[in-house]
Amino acid sequence: MLKIWSMKKEQQKAENAAGAESGGKKKKVTAAQLRVQKDLSELSLGSTMKTEFPDPDDILNFILYIEPDEGMYKGGKFSFTFNITPNFPHEPPKVQCREKIYHPNIDLEGKVCLNILREDWKPVLNLNAVIVGLQFLFLEPNASDPLNKEAAEDLRSNREGFKRNVRTAMSGGTVKGQTYERVVQ
Amino acid sequence: MSSPEVLPDSEAKRWKYLNNVRTRPGAFVDPEEFDGSTVVENMNKIKILVIGAGGLGCEILKNLALSGFKDISVIDMDTIDISNLNRQFLFRHADVGKFKAEVAAKFVERRVKGVKITPYNCKIQDFDEDFYQQFQIVVCGLDSIEARRWINATLVNMASCENPDSMKPLIDGGTEGFKGQARVILPTMGSCIECQLDMHAPRAAVPLCTLASIPRQPEHCIEWAHVIAWDKEKPFPQLDKDDPEHITWLYQKALERAKEFNISGVTYSLTQGVVKNIIPAIAATNSVIAAACCNEALKIASSCAPFLGTPGEGEPNYMMYSGNDSIYTYTFKHEQKEDCPVCGMTARVLKVNPKWTLEELIESFATLPEAQLKKPSVRAEGKTLYMQLPPNLEEQTRPNLEKTLEQLGLTEGTELAVTDPAFVGVVFNFSLKFA
Numbered sequence: 009m010l011k012i013w014s015m016k017k018e019q020q021k022a023e024n025a026a027g028a029e030s031g032g033k034k035k036k037v038t039a040a041q042l043r044v045q046k047d048l049s050e051l052s053l054g055s056t057m058k059t060e061f062p063d064p065d066d067i068l069n070f071i072l073y074i075e076p077d078e079g080m081y082k083g084g085k086f087s088f089t090f091n092i093t094p095n096f097p098h099e100p101p102k103v104q105c106r107e108k109i110y111h112p113n114i115d116l117e118g119k120v121c122l123n124i125l126r127e128d129w130k131p132v133l134n135l136n137a138v139i140v141g142l143q144f145l146f147l148e149p150n151a152s153d154p155l156n157k158e159a160a161e162d163l164r165s166n167r168e169g170f171k172r173n174v175r176t177a178m179s180g181g182t183v184k185g186q187t188y189e190r191v192v193q
Numbered sequence: 194m195s196s197p198e199v200l201p202d203s204e205a206k207r208w209k210y211l212n213n214v215r216t217r218p219g220a221f222v223d224p225e226e227f228d229g230s231t232v233v234e235n236m237n238k239i240k241i242l243v244i245g246a247g248g249l250g251c252e253i254l255k256n257l258a259l260s261g262f263k264d265i266s267v268i269d270m271d272t273i274d275i276s277n278l279n280r281q282f283l284f285r286h287a288d289v290g291k292f293k294a295e296v297a298a299k300f301v302e303r304r305v306k307g308v309k310i311t312p313y314n315c316k317i318q319d320f321d322e323d324f325y326q327q328f329q330i331v332v333c334g335l336d337s338i339e340a341r342r343w344i345n346a347t348l349v350n351m352a353s354c355e356n357p358d359s360m361k362p363l364i365d366g367g368t369e370g371f372k373g374q375a376r377v378i379l380p381t382m383g384s385c386i387e388c389q390l391d392m393h394a395p396r397a398a399v400p401l402c403t404l405a406s407i408p409r410q411p412e413h414c415i416e417w418a419h420v421i422a423w424d425k426e427k428p429f430p431q432l433d434k435d436d437p438e439h440i441t442w443l444y445q446k447a448l449e450r451a452k453e454f455n456i457s458g459v460t461y462s463l464t465q466g467v468v469k470n471i472i473p474a475i476a477a478t479n480s481v482i483a484a485a486c487c488n489e490a491l492k493i494a495s496s497c498a499p500f501l502g503t504p505g506e507g508e509p510n511y512m513m514y515s516g517n518d519s520i521y522t523y524t525f526k527h528e529q530k531e532d533c534p535v536c537g538m539t540a541r542v543l544k545v546n547p548k549w550t551l552e553e554l555i556e557s558f559a560t561l562p563e564a565q566l567k568k569p570s571v572r573a574e575g576k577t578l579y580m581q582l583p584p585n586l587e588e589q590t591r592p593n594l595e596k597t598l599e600q601l602g603l604t605e606g607t608e609l610a611v612t613d614p615a616f617v618g619v620v621f622n623f624s625l626k627f628a
Contacts, residue, residue, distance in 0.1 A: 036350050037574045037610040039342065039387055039534040042620055049570045049612040051583050064577045064589040095339045098390060113402070117424055121402040129395065153402040160406075 040096040044068060047135040057139065068092040071106070074143060080171050081146040084109075084178045084191040088120075088142060090135075100129035101138060107189040110177030112149050112160035116186065120145070121155045158184055204306065211261050215491065219498035232495045236261050239494050242328040243267040244317055244344060246293040248474050249334025249366050251283045252483030254297055257332070258305040260491045265301075266311040266328070268320075269294040280476035317344055322351050325361065330493060332486055333365045338393055341365060342535075345378065345386035349536045352380040362493050362502070366486040368478045371516035375485035376527070377493075377502030380536065383510055384527045387535035392511075392527070396470060411451060411458035415467040418446035434469050443468060478516060485512060532619065540608050540624035545598060547627050551578055552594040558611065564621055566613040573607050581614070598625075 037045075044067050053059070060071040072088045086109065091102040103125055105118035113121045122141045124133055154160030162170040173183045180190030215236070216229035241262050243253050246269035257265055271293050273284045283300040284293070294312035302310050313320075317340060325331070325347060335341055345363065353359045363378040365386065374392070378385050403409075404417040423432060428442050444464040451459040465471065492500040501524070502510040509524045531537050541563070545554060551571070558566040571578040578593055578601060580586040593601060603625060611621040 035574050035604075035606060036346070036540075036608045037572060039346065041572065041574070042534040042610050045570065045572050045580075045610055046612055046618065046620060048580060048586065049582050049614060050617060053583055059583045059585045061577075061586055061589060064580075064586060065575055067572070067577055067580075067586075095342070098338055098342075098393070098395065115405065115421070117421075119401060119421065119424070121400065121405070123400060127398040127400050129398075131390065131395075153400065155402050155405045157406055 038094065040092065040094045041067060043097050044092055044135070050134070051136055051139070053139070057143065068094075068096070072139060072142070074146060076143070076146040079147040080149070080174045081111075081178070083193075084146075085193065086146070086191060097131040097133075100125050100133075101135065103138065103142070107191055108186075109191065110156065110159050110173055110183055110186070110188050111145070112151055112154050112156055112163050113145055115155040119155060121153045123153075208261065211259070215261065215495040215497045217497065221499050222497065227496060229497075232497065233261070236494050237263045239330065240264045240266065240328045241330045241332065241490065241494075242325070243332050243334065244340070245269055245334040245336070246283075246297040246312075247271065247277065247334065247336065248280050248476070248479045249368065249483050249486075250293070251281045251297055252480050253332055253334050253366070253487060254283070254301050254310065256483055256487035257490060258301050258308045258310070260487055262490070262494070263307060264309050265298075266313065267294045267298055268313040268315065268317055269297075270314065270316045280474060280479060322347065325351065326359065328361060329358075330490055331361050331363045332490055333363065334483065334486075335365075335367070338390075341367075341386050342390075345380075346535045348378075349380040349385055349387075364486045364489050364493075366482040368474065368482050369472050371475055371478055373478050373482040373514045374512060375482055375489065375501070375514070376511040377489050377500060378510070379502055379504060381539075382504045383502060384529040385533065385536040388530040388533045388537070389511070389527050408450065408454050408456060411447070411456055411460075411463060412467050414447040414451040414454070414456060414459055415443065415464050417450055418443045418464075419468050422446045422450075440465050440468065475516070478514070481514060481516075485514075534620065540622040542626050543609070543623040544626050544628040547599040547603075548597050550595055550597055551601060554598060555579060555594070564611070564613075566611065566621070567615060569611045569613045569621075572610050573603065576602070578609075 056075050056077050058073040070090050075085045076082050087106045089104050093099050103120055105114050108116055124141055151160045151164040162173055177183050177188035178191050216232050218224045218227040246267050272290055273288050273293055275289050278284055283297040288296045292314040294314050298310035298312040302308055348361050348363050351359050366375050404413055408414050429439055433439050444461050447459045447464055489500050492498045509526045511527045512524045515521045555569055558564055558569045568581050570580045577590055579590045605627050607625045609623045
């Protein structure tokens, strides 16, 4: 035990010389918050996306709004809750769509099938990657990863019909017995 | 069933061989520097903390008691489950449902005379630094990365230059099936658990759409019940993975789905295993890893031999063990990460006037020779002071710029995390000192 203490004393001498001394009780920012701060300050949202922080002190919970300016979902306004656990970036953020929408890769409860939100998440990925991924889902809905099986089937078999269904659903209409939320202004 | 009392004929005889080892200098110890006559007395005074009283914890408690530690504490929030009994040998059938820490402590106290074990039936997060300050060594036998990161951050944060006693060696054991690791962390003096986070493989997950549309395995059906059906139907307000009623609900749902897709193999115990992410535990792996951890504790406490994690060029701090294919171990040095968010950035002391506004503080960053930050974003723990991005957060935090540091509730010792787009991936760390 004594040996470690003397080694620590050696090290502290060197550090004191470098000007690192502490005053009072330390209150350190946690690793997850630090990483989210880094990610947020490098975020490039562009003109189609906006964030909302219900509590600005809690940067682990926020809402992302996406308003696609091209593609089949153009004109809609979609929102996603981001819930980042203290185990970030070891665990991916939990992301859920708040509106009931007609999309092959988003189910009626708002669950999103995006590989980097689950099986392909790696701690080197950041919030920007997730946000780009979400934006991409609206530009290129993907019939081979279906969460809403009917929507995926429509997209695969009849692209024009799928487009019409998207318009109907986005304006609050009913597609195949399901009534969707109005997401156009 | 109570265990028979096993008492050695004399206490002296019981400790004879241990004392031979710990009171004599080992082959790699300078005999001039080692004083064997004080070892027993010193070790009798050491307070050692064991975190976790499960598979590893039972082994660790037994080993430490037999290694001559006299004042042991143990924390575990869990109660004993019948499935623990095959390897958690301090527990008996009659103990099912009781707290692990309590039962384990009593058992070892009964078997090893002269040892005091203090149990805490709670979470590690229930205690603060003042609690952890009383121990000299911490040994972890945990199964969660989150708990490891928490205790690591706490111990690193406590290590202060002024007080060498605040430096608590952290010995961490971990096992998964036939694999395991033992490592020693000397907070701030070397690589920490956060530096080594990439050593943990993330849990393998199945794509959500596979679960939703084309399940192929019984596990897919269970995961479907767990992540999709549960959220949709919410049979109980909150999923409690230890509640048999909740697991039964998931099991029934998974079974229905398996039937629909002609998949066999969904059972109650598989459901429990998938939902709780249970990896089969091998008793022998636990004992190998626990033995390695406790050897390090004995060496650190007695200095009778060099220990894993000894600071210095090329000195190893990590032992990996694999029993998957014969027996293989490899001991190496995991380097400290310069940009580690927990131990990498010693906070620079920043002398400030509490009457300064946040804006004045931020402007001062531009003239700091080591930083010269043009567009800094600033946060403290749980408090967003000013963020340049995203635009909405900038707007929300802009009113803070006019407030003084005092008004913002900043006190001496508060650490500020500062980021700037000009320094991608870098966080500057400042510790406030009022002048």
